[in-house]
Amino acid sequence: MAIRDLVTKFGKKSVPIQRTPGDLFGSLHQEINRVFDNFGRGFFDLSPLSTTLLEPSGTGGFSPKVDIKENDKEIEVTAELPGMDEKDVQVSLAHNELVIRGEKKTEKEEKGKEWYRMERSYGSFHRLVNLPEGVDTSKADATFKKGLLTVTVPKRANAKQNQAKKITIQRA
């Protein structure tokens, strides 16, 4: 967090700890963390769920934060998109790959309006979430409420019994 403490975009006051860093170094830092997170995940976690981040378009891009939860019946992906309209968000699912894309538009420049503090990022984003095998993408459901996008993908019934099968070793 050392970089974040030193760099402030607006004003001399240091930016307090935020949930969504808006400045370049903050997001870079976040990205690095995320890369290391995923790196570690691949080795130690062996999680069937993984997210792949595509390059945000331009420097103004940002990446909404995503949480993934699951139970026996379904997988729930939530993304933080406060201040966005559902019309600005597109969700698509193909080949077990969930794509969330959209754009947070900057408020129109108006005369007499002066920014004092901008902690939120604007621009377009694109997130990819790889879903595991055994999900029924045809029954996926997406809702947008209170600035949160929730995508629910049910697991297939037969996938539930995807437990380890004992293989009998036969004497050759």
Place this chain on the structure above:
Amino acid sequence: MQSNQVLQETRPQAVQTHPETNGGVVYTPAVDIIETPDSYELDVYMPGISDKTAEATLENDVLTIRGQVERSPKENLRLAYQEYEVGDYRRVFTVSDGVDRERVSATVRDGVLHLVLPKSESSKAKRIVIKAA
């Protein structure tokens, strides 16, 4: 920065547990602040809040913004991957005399609390009549 004179942020305790939230984690939400000719406008980004769970109070000089997030009602959901944590929000500003406290208004839309703090007439420069002593 001029805004410091009108809206001064009380040092937030950032991520912390706060007695008001039953030991839950409290986050400092991101804020956009704009000045228009007539008012100061704040956009407080608190994904997961609604008009019923957001709260803004102005007591004396202290503007306190709070947001409560409802937990998912679904059971047995375990976390598979996490970039954000669910918690309540709290951020505190100190407001100067330049704001008309009686006309402060707030709306919530898509997880964003929008506050309008109209500038007070009295904050404009006034001429003081000097009387002969």
